[in-house]
Structure formats: C-alpha cells, structure tokens
Amino acid sequence: MLDEKDNQYVIEPLIYRTICLFPNMNNRKVSCRLLAAYRSFEMPFKLFFLSLLYLLSVVAPVYAQRYSYTNYDIKDGLAGSTVNGMTQDKSGFIWFSTETGLSRFDGTKFKNFRREDGLPSNETFAVYADTKSRIWIIPYKNTICYYWNGKIYNDQNDTTLRKLRFTYEVNGIAEDAAGNLLVETQREAFVIYAGRHTVKFYAKVPEKYEIGGLDFKPVAGVGGRFPATMISARMGQNFNYLAHPDNRNFSKSSAAVFFSYLDSSLAILYNSTAPAYYLKLPREARVKIVDDSIVAIMNTPGNGARFFNIYRKQFTAQFLRGYTIHDVFRDIEGNIWFSTKESGVFKLSPAVFRSFFFTTNPIPVAVLSIFKCGKELLVGTNKAQCWKLYPTEGLNFSRINLKDNERSPLLKSSWEEPLFINYASSDYLHFAKRRATDIKTLMFFHDTVLISNCDGVFLSNLRDGTLLKCLHKGRATCAYRHEGLYYIGTLNGLYTTTNEGEEVYLGNSNSLFRNRISSFAADKEGTLWIATYENGIVGYRNGSVTVNITQTNGGLNSNICRCLYRSGNTLWVGTEKGLNKVDMTGIEKYKVTGRFSMADGLTSDIVNAIYVNGPEVYVGTANGLVRFNETKVPQHSICYLRMTDIRVSEKSYDPEAPSFELPHADNNISFEFVGISFLSEGNIRYQYRLRGMNDQWKVTSVPILTYPSLPSGKYTLEIIAVNKFNDKSELMVREFEIRKSLPEEIWFRVLILVLITGIIWLLVLARFSMAKKKEAERSRVQQQLLELEHMALRAQMNPHFIFNCLNSIQHHIMQQDTMGANIYLSQFADLVRQTLNNAPRTHIMLSEEIAYLTSYMELEKLQIGDELSYSITVDPALNRSKIKVPNMVIQPYVENAIKHGIGRLAAGGTILVQFRLQRSTNVLECIIEDNGPGMAQTLAMDRESKRLHASKGLSITQNRIQTLNQLSGSQNKINVRLEEVSPDAINKGTRVILHFPL
Numbered sequence: 001m002l003d004e005k006d007n008q009y010v011i012e013p014l015i016y017r018t019i020c021l022f023p024n025m026n027n028r029k030v031s032c033r034l035l036a037a038y039r040s041f042e043m044p045f046k047l048f049f050l051s052l053l054y055l056l057s058v059v060a061p062v063y064a065q066r067y068s069y070t071n072y073d074i075k076d077g078l079a080g081s082t083v084n085g086m087t088q089d090k091s092g093f094i095w096f097s098t099e100t101g102l103s104r105f106d107g108t109k110f111k112n113f114r115r116e117d118g119l120p121s122n123e124t125f126a127v128y129a130d131t132k133s134r135i136w137i138i139p140y141k142n143t144i145c146y147y148w149n150g151k152i153y154n155d156q157n158d159t160t161l162r163k164l165r166f167t168y169e170v171n172g173i174a175e176d177a178a179g180n181l182l183v184e185t186q187r188e189a190f191v192i193y194a195g196r197h198t199v200k201f202y203a204k205v206p207e208k209y210e211i212g213g214l215d216f217k218p219v220a221g222v223g224g225r226f227p228a229t230m231i232s233a234r235m236g237q238n239f240n241y242l243a244h245p246d247n248r249n250f251s252k253s254s255a256a257v258f259f260s261y262l263d264s265s266l267a268i269l270y271n272s273t274a275p276a277y278y279l280k281l282p283r284e285a286r287v288k289i290v291d292d293s294i295v296a297i298m299n300t301p302g303n304g305a306r307f308f309n310i311y312r313k314q315f316t317a318q319f320l321r322g323y324t325i326h327d328v329f330r331d332i333e334g335n336i337w338f339s340t341k342e343s344g345v346f347k348l349s350p351a352v353f354r355s356f357f358f359t360t361n362p363i364p365v366a367v368l369s370i371f372k373c374g375k376e377l378l379v380g381t382n383k384a385q386c387w388k389l390y391p392t393e394g395l396n397f398s399r400i401n402l403k404d405n406e407r408s409p410l411l412k413s414s415w416e417e418p419l420f421i422n423y424a425s426s427d428y429l430h431f432a433k434r435r436a437t438d439i440k441t442l443m444f445f446h447d448t449v450l451i452s453n454c455d456g457v458f459l460s461n462l463r464d465g466t467l468l469k470c471l472h473k474g475r476a477t478c479a480y481r482h483e484g485l486y487y488i489g490t491l492n493g494l495y496t497t498t499n500e501g502e503e504v505y506l507g508n509s510n511s512l513f514r515n516r517i518s519s520f521a522a523d524k525e526g527t528l529w530i531a532t533y534e535n536g537i538v539g540y541r542n543g544s545v546t547v548n549i550t551q552t553n554g555g556l557n558s559n560i561c562r563c564l565y566r567s568g569n570t571l572w573v574g575t576e577k578g579l580n581k582v583d584m585t586g587i588e589k590y591k592v593t594g595r596f597s598m599a600d601g602l603t604s605d606i607v608n609a610i611y612v613n614g615p616e617v618y619v620g621t622a623n624g625l626v627r628f629n630e631t632k633v634p635q636h637s638i639c640y641l642r643m644t645d646i647r648v649s650e651k652s653y654d655p656e657a658p659s660f661e662l663p664h665a666d667n668n669i670s671f672e673f674v675g676i677s678f679l680s681e682g683n684i685r686y687q688y689r690l691r692g693m694n695d696q697w698k699v700t701s702v703p704i705l706t707y708p709s710l711p712s713g714k715y716t717l718e719i720i721a722v723n724k725f726n727d728k729s730e731l732m733v734r735e736f737e738i739r740k741s742l743p744e745e746i747w748f749r750v751l752i753l754v755l756i757t758g759i760i761w762l763l764v765l766a767r768f769s770m771a772k773k774k775e776a777e778r779s780r781v782q783q784q785l786l787e788l789e790h791m792a793l794r795a796q797m798n799p800h801f802i803f804n805c806l807n808s809i810q811h812h813i814m815q816q817d818t819m820g821a822n823i824y825l826s827q828f829a830d831l832v833r834q835t836l837n838n839a840p841r842t843h844i845m846l847s848e849e850i851a852y853l854t855s856y857m858e859l860e861k862l863q864i865g866d867e868l869s870y871s872i873t874v875d876p877a878l879n880r881s882k883i884k885v886p887n888m889v890i891q892p893y894v895e896n897a898i899k900h901g902i903g904r905l906a907a908g909g910t911i912l913v914q915f916r917l918q919r920s921t922n923v924l925e926c927i928i929e930d931n932g933p934g935m936a937q938t939l940a941m942d943r944e945s946k947r948l949h950a951s952k953g954l955s956i957t958q959n960r961i962q963t964l965n966q967l968s969g970s971q972n973k974i975n976v977r978l979e980e981v982s983p984d985a986i987n988k989g990t991r992v993i994l995h996f997p998l
Contacts, residue, residue: 073344077110083339353601367620479521489517520640574607599681661882675721867908901932934988971998
C-alpha cells in the first residue's frame with residue numbers, strides 16, 4: 001500500500017507527466033490541486049485515479065520541454081554503452097569505467113584501455129583519481145589496479161599491489177591528507193601508506209573503529225560504500241553504524257550523509273548533537289554525492305536521476321527520465337555527467353538549455369519562425385502548424401488548430417482563395433496560400449503589407465487586400481523596406497528600388513550581392529544588415545558596403561547565414577553551423593562575442609529563426625525549439641593543455657618529459673596533444689611555434705604536429721590552447737635536440753678535412769714527385785744535351801786553337817827557325833796536355849785557369865816576340881784552389897785581344913788580365929785589357945780588308961756562355977761586357993769584363 005511518503009516518488013511524477021499533455025494549464029497549480037484531490041480520496045478511488053493517470057501518461061503523446069544533453073556512446077569512441085563509474089583527474093581528463101573497458105575523454109576523443117593494456121578485466125565498475133594523478137580502477141575481480149604516466153600497474157608489475165590479497169570484491173578507495181590510501185571490501189580493509197610501499201591489513205571492521213588515526217576522505221569527492229569511521233574522524237568522535245556496517249556512504253560536505261542499501265534509507269547528520277534527518281527512498285535506489293549540498297538519487301531502473309538538496313530538504317530537479325543511471329558527478333566546469341546502462345554517458349551544460357520538440361515521431365519538425373503575441377510566443381513549424389508557447393507558465397505549449405471552417409481571411413487579393421497564418425517570425429507574419437507555395441516574408445507598415453513569395457514581391461493593402469504594386473517578378477527569398485527603399489533578396493542576389501520605382505541589381509556593383517540573400521535586419525544607426533549564403537553578413541548604408549562579417553573576418557560559425565535578429569546593440573545571426581552573437585557598438589564592434597551550437601545544447605546547428613526577450617533567447621532549429629538564458633551561459637572556462645603522445649619514428653616517448661634528445665636518424669617526430677575544455681566541445685584552436693626552425697606563431701585546429709625530417713639542432717616547441725571563450729592555457733614547452741649526424745660533427749669534419757687534406761697532399765706530393773721526376777729526367781736529358789753541346793763547342797774550339805798553333809809552328813819551320821820551332825812545339829805540347837786534361841771538365845780551378853792562360857800567352861809570345869807583353873794579377877782575397885771558373889771561356893777573349901788587338905799594332909802591345917772579387921754581389925770579375933786600336937777601328941779595318949767574318953773562337957765562346965747559363969739554372973748568370981779603355985786616345989784599347997757567379 002502507498003503511504004504519504006510515496007507522494008514524492010510516485011504520485012507527483014505521475015501527475016506532472018499527465019498534465020504535460022495539456023500545456024495550456026498552469027502546471028504547478030493543477031498538480032497541487034490534483035495531489036490535494038488524491039489525498040482526499042478513499043483508497044479505492046485513489047487506485048482508480050492512479051490507474052487513470054498512468055493510462056493517460058502511457059497512451060497519449062507528450063509534447064514537453066527537455067534538457068539539452070550531449071550524449072556520448074560507442075559510436076563516439078566510448079569503450080562500452082554501460083558506464084558504471086566516472087571521475088575527473090587533476091589534468092582535466094574524465095575517466096569512465098564500462099563493462100567493456102576503461103575510457104579516457106578529453107572533450108574531443110576517447111582513448112580506451114582493455115586487458116591487453118594491463119587491466120585485470122575488461123569489466124570495470126568504479127574509477128577514482130587521487131592527488132598524485134593516479135587513476136585507480138576497480139574491476140569485477142578481487143583486485144585493483146591504477147593508471148599512471150601512460151601505463152597500467154597491476155599485481156603483476158607492481159610490488160605494492162602484489163601485497164594486497166583480497167578475499168572479497170573491492171567496494172571503494174579513499175585517501176587521507178597525507179596521501180595514504182584506504183581500500184575496503186565487505187569484510188576487510190587495507191591501508192597503502194604513501195611513499196613507503198607498505199600495506200597494513202585489517203581483517204574485521206568493528207562497530208566503532210579508527211584505522212591508524214587516519215582522516216580518510218573520498219578520492220575526488222566520489223561516494224562509495226565506505227565505513228562511517230571516515231566521517232567520524234572528521235567530526236571529532238566515532239558514531240555507531242545506523243544500519244548494516246557494509247552499506248554506508250558519506251559526503252565531503254560539512255554534513256554527514258549515510259545511506260543504507262538494505263532498507264533504502266538516507267540519513268543526514270548536520271552536526272554531532274542534532275538528530276539525523278531521514279529520507280525514505282524507493283527500493284533499489286542508489287545515492288551519489290554531487291557536491292556539498294546535492295545528493296543525486298538514481299531511482300529504480302528507467303526513472304533517471306533526481307537531485308535532492310540536503311539543506312533545503314527537497315527535490316530540486318529530475319533528469320533523464322526513462323534511463324537507468326549508474327553514476328552522477330559534476331566536473332570542474334560545472335557540467336553534470338550521467339552514466340547510464342546501455343546508453344553511454346550524458347553531459348548537461350551549466351547553461352541548462354531547454355529543448356522543445358513538436359512531435360513524438362522520430363522525424364524532427366523544424367521550427368521556421370518565432371513571433372511574440374501578447375504574453376505568448378507563436379512558433380511556426382514546417383508542417384504548416386502553429387504553436388502557442390507560454391513562457392510565464394513553465395514554458396508549456398499547445399498547438400493552434402486552424403480548421404477549414406475557422407479560417408478568417410486576413411488578406412484579400414485577386415488570388416482565388418484567401419491566405420491564412422502558416423508560421424510567424426519576429427518582426428513580420430508569414431502567410432501561405434492554400435495549396436500554393438509558402439509566402440517567404442511579410443512586412444507590415446501602416447496599412448500596407450510587403451509580400452515576397454515564389455512569384456515575386458508585391459505591395460498589398462492590409463485592409464481590403466487589394467494588390468497595390470508588383471516590385472519584382474520572379475522567385476524571391478525575402479523582402480524588406482528600409483528608409484523608404486525596398487530591398488529584394490533572390491537566389492541570384494540583391495535588388496533594390498530607386499525613388500522613382502526602378503529596380504536595380506546591386507550585384508553589378510558589388511560581388512557580395514551576387515548570391516542568395518536570406519534575411520534582413522536594420523539597426524539604430526541606419527545600417528541595413530543583409531544575410532547571404534556565401535559571404536556572411538553585410539552592413540549596407542547610404543548606398544555602399546560598410547562592413548562584411550565572415551568566418552575569417554569577425555568569427556562567424558559559417559558564411560552561410562539563414563536568419564537575422566537585432567536586439568538592442570546585438571545582432572543575432574543564425575547560420576548552418578549554429579548561432580552567433582555579434583557586438584554592434586562595444587569594444588569588439590562587429591566581432592562575434594558568442595557562439596552556440598549543438599555542443600552547447602542546440603537541437604540542431606541549422607538555425608532558422610531567432611527571438612530574444614531580455615536575457616531569454618529562443619532559437620528555432622531544424623529539430624525543434626531551444627531556449628536558454630544568455631546571462632547564465634558561461635563566458636569563460638578552463639583551458640588545459642596536455643601532451644598525450646610524442647612519437648619518433650613510430651616509437652612513443654614520454655609525453656610528460658620536458659626535454660629529450662634524439663639520434664640524428666630519428667628526425668621524424670610528431671606531437672599529439674589536446675586542449676581540455678568540455679564547455680568548448682572540441683572548439684579549440686592551438687597557437688604554436690617551433691623555435692629553432694621558425695619563431696613565427698602559427699594557428700591550427702588539429703591537435704597534432706608532424707615534422708617529418710628535421711635537421712639536426714636544438715628546438716623548443718611552444719604550444720598554447722585557446723578555447724571557444726578565447727581563454728588561453730598555460731604555455732606548454734617541450735625542448736628537444738636532434739643530435740648531429742656523423743658528417744655534421746666538428747671532430748668528424750676536422751678528421752675528414754685532415755684526411756682529405758692528407759690525401760690531396762699525398763696526391764700533390766705524388767704529382768709533384770712524378771713531375772719532379774719527369775722534370776729531373778727532362779733536366780737530365782737536357783743536361784746531357786747541353787753537356788754534349790758544350791763538349792761539341794769545346795771540340796770546335798780546341799781544334800781551332802790547335803790550328804792556330806800549328807800555323808805558328810809552320811811559320812817557324814818555313815823561316816827555318818829550328819830552335820824556335822822546337823821551343824814552340826815543346827810549349828805547344830805542354831799546352832795541349834793541359835787542354836786535354838781540362839777538356840772533360842766544365843769548370844776548373846782558378847789556379848788551373850791562370851796556369852793555362854800563362855802557358856797560352858807564353859806560347860803566343862814565342863810567335864809574336866817581344867812585341868807582346870802581358871800580366872796576370874789576382875785579388876789576394878781570392879782562394880785560387882777553391883774558386884772554379886768555366887773552362888775555355890777566358891782564353892778565347894785573351895786570344896781575341898792578341899789577334900785582333902795587339903796584332904794590329906805596328907809596335908808591341910800589352911795584355912792585362914785581372915781577377916777581382918766583388919764582395920757586394922759575390923761575383924768573380926775577370927778583366928781582359930789590350931792597348932789595340934779599339935773595337936770600332938778594328939771593325940773598320942776588317943771592312944777594308946774584306947775580313948768581315950767574326951772570330952770563330954769568340955762565337956763559340958758566346959754559345960758556350962749561353963749554354964753554361966742554361967745549365968746553371970740560377971738567377972746569377974755569366975755576364976760579358978765590352979768597352980773601350982781610352983776613348984780619347986788613338987789606340988783606344990778594348991776591355992772585356994766577365995762576371996762569374998761564385
């Protein structure tokens with residue numbers, strides 16, 4: 001039998017569900033009256049009344065408002081559809097324990113873990129996060145494990161967990177202020193001491209107990225079946241159990257919350273002296289602490305979750321009716337998460353978007369227009385239906401039925417049938433002709449209505465319906481009157497009319513007006529705002545474009561704009577990708593200051609109509625109506641940035657490492673990261689730069705950076721995440737170095753340089769050696785050739801001298817001077833012997849040269865007689881036995897002085913030979929002087945006697961000197977200079993000066 005306490009859990013929900021069928025009613029008043037009537041009934045009438053309410057609530061379709069949830073399931077990457085537990089770690093990730101694995105969610109994608117990753121079992125029923133960012137997982141086995149720094153630790157790879165031997169399944173985990181962990185089962189408890197890797201076992205939980213004096217509290221505020229001792233340590237004394245010691249829960253609030261799973265009773269203890277407050281709950285109810293003042297009660301399967309305020313002592317809201325809820329928690333952004341059986345998880349944003357659906361069919365009904373009429377809102381849908389919404393009465397709504405016999409002509413015209421209301425808009429009514437194409441727009445001013453439809457744009461008299469004027473022929477999408485001119489939107493662009501009524505196509509003068517025009521709105525400054533299907537929205541004033549707001553220039557969700565609504569200094573823009581709020585006069589003038597999409601709670605991103613009434617915003621989408629309070633929409637949120645993976649040549653590196661070093665071959669590196677902001681629903685962009693390559697900041701929406709072939713060097717990657725509210729994360733920095741390749745190392749380059757230099761040097765040496773050998777060979781051959789030539793020249797000179805001597809001997813014989821011939825012949829023989837001895841040598845000693853010249857001049861003196869006198873002087877500084885002079889070079893000049901100098905004198909002559917040392921130049925100077933007629937007179941005498949041929953011995957000597965100079969190879973050469981001794985005398989004499997390098 002039902003008692004009075006059942007009113008809260010059975011009767012009230014059933015009454016509320018039933019009266020939702022009648023939206024015109026005041027729900028609260030009617031529900032109170034029905035409940036009062038129910039209480040006044042006798043038991044048989046109560047049963048009949050309940051049966052009637054249940055039958056109505058089940059059979060009749062219900063058009064009701066709903067919360068706008070975001071649902072995540074297997075299709076989105078969740079490991080399993082049945083989610084048992086949830087938690088959020090310090091990094092911002094949300095973890096879900098499912099029946100088929102563990103999932104980590106970053107707001108965009110899921111990362112799943114299963115047995116192959118280290119879980120003892122794929123089926124997990126609870127998950128907790130401790131202060132050290134470890135994620136503790138309780139599987140459906142007598143064990144526990146935890147995730148930390150990318151790895152799952154279990155009793156197979158963790159020595160501390162190996163010490164835990166559970167007899168029963170683990171119920172829960174708690175942590176104290178020192179980081180010690182309490183792990184409790186149905187009949188035992190374990191304490192894992194932080195930092196010591198030691199475990200203490202308690203075999204039995206007493207009625208009153210303290211575990212080591214530790215003040216345990218739940219990890220991340222998540223409830224579980226924990227003993228009452230965890231609360232008593234906080235409140236200063238121990239309390240007896242209120243029910244079975246294995247079935248208790250507690251809160252992190254100042255009040256202690258106890259829940260008995262045996263009798264479904266909730267006890268709340270506000271202080272140590274006041275009596276506890278008891279709340280009887282339905283059977284099989286589950287309790288979860290959401291925050292310090294709210295307890296989420298998951299009712300029997302299929303009844304969703306109800307929130308109970310422990311201080312107000314009343315239920316405040318009910319969520320997800322029809323679903324079985326396993327867990328509820330509120331994240332750090334204020335979103336409330338619900339884990340369900342077989343339906344994944346649901347997220348409810350703190351803005352609390354309310355949705356209205358005008359059908360019970362799975363096919364959605366689109367809202368096309370919204371219009372305020374008195375205190376109600378008229379909502380038009382795409383099935384020629386009009387609905388009346390009651391904002392002041394709980395936002396209930398009802399359908400306006402327009403029967404054929406109830407149509408009242410609102411507009412008479414030359415058309416065959418009258419027009420009737422089809423749907424409404426914020427500043428004009430929409431009409432449609434029966435069995436005809438819908439009229440696109442109507443705009444009223446005075447007693448005239450501006451109509452646009454598929455046939456054109458017309459002006460009609462509102463009183464009698466007569467057609468006044470046709471402004472445009474052909475299909476039109478919208479029409480608007482602004483500052484006395486008419487603006488006509490078509491599929492092909494924008495037209496306007498002049499004061500004279502002529503139609504002008506504005507697309508000819510501006511390309512922004514050459515595509516479809518969808519809506520108009522005007523602001524207080526006189527700007528006409530035009531929504532286009534390709535170019536965003538355009539501000540047009542005084543015949544020119546003043547501003548163009550697009551995705552890139554202003555931040556619209558999309559350049560395809562479907563509707564406009566101006567409210568004060570704000571322009572609301574409906575696009576195919578959500579709703580935008582544009583500031584018209586503020587600091588961010590003509591910039592989007594608010595973006596709303598399905599991720600925030602819209603039922604569809606296709607926005608067809610907008611109406612704003614103060615802070616309340618009504619949005620007509622392709623899937624119903626949405627209402628939200630703009631002032632309650634968060635303007636800021638968290639924005640965490642986490643590195644999730646660093647992959648180098650298909651190998652993973654620790655993503656938390658602040659710096660690392662890579663071999664040169666591993667220069668294919670990618671960084672995977674994520675910006676966490678659940679209110680942004682993945683609408684996060686990233687600013688990044690890689691210092692060492694480019695210091696310029698770049699922007700991307702893809703949370704991965706790949707550098708396939710980085711050169712060696714030091715790099716610093718800097719990344720900042722920016723959420724949809726333009727909140728920035730902390731700067732994330734990762735430093736890394738790609739080591740130089742072997743050819744890039746300095747020592748290797750030096751070594752290679754040395755080797756190359758050595759090789760080149762060896763090659764050059766070899767080349768020089770070969771060249772030197774070739775040159776030596778060539779020089780040797782040339783030397784041989786020169787020596788052969790020298791020998792040939794000496795062979796030519798010696799016979800010439802001998803011929804001259806023989807002539808002299810012949811002269812003595814012909815003169816019958818036997819004595820003279822014998823003496824001459826004896827001296828000649830001595831001279832020939834010296835000549836033969838010196839012939840093989842190129843150079844002879846100075847002493848030998850002086851002896852040879854003396855023998856020669858003595859021999860000449862025998863031939864000439866006393867008419868020849870000579871003298872040979874030697875510089876005392878000269879060492880005659882060490883200084884060498886060329887053989888047979890001086891003698892020809894002495895011979896020439898005797899034959900051509902003294903031989904031309906009537907009287908005797910003198911030959912002077914001097915050897916001197918020039919110390920400044922280290923040269924041996926040999927001077928040969930005669931007192932003959934001189935060079936010029938001798939040449940003239942030769943011409944007169946027709947003796948023009950040069951001396952054979954002298955020419956040979958000159959050739960020998962040239963050869964000797966070539967053989968020497970030095971810069972100092974044998975030089976010969978001739979000059980007159982006494983230019984003013986009759987016998988000028990001749991001086992021959994020879995320089996021999998020492």
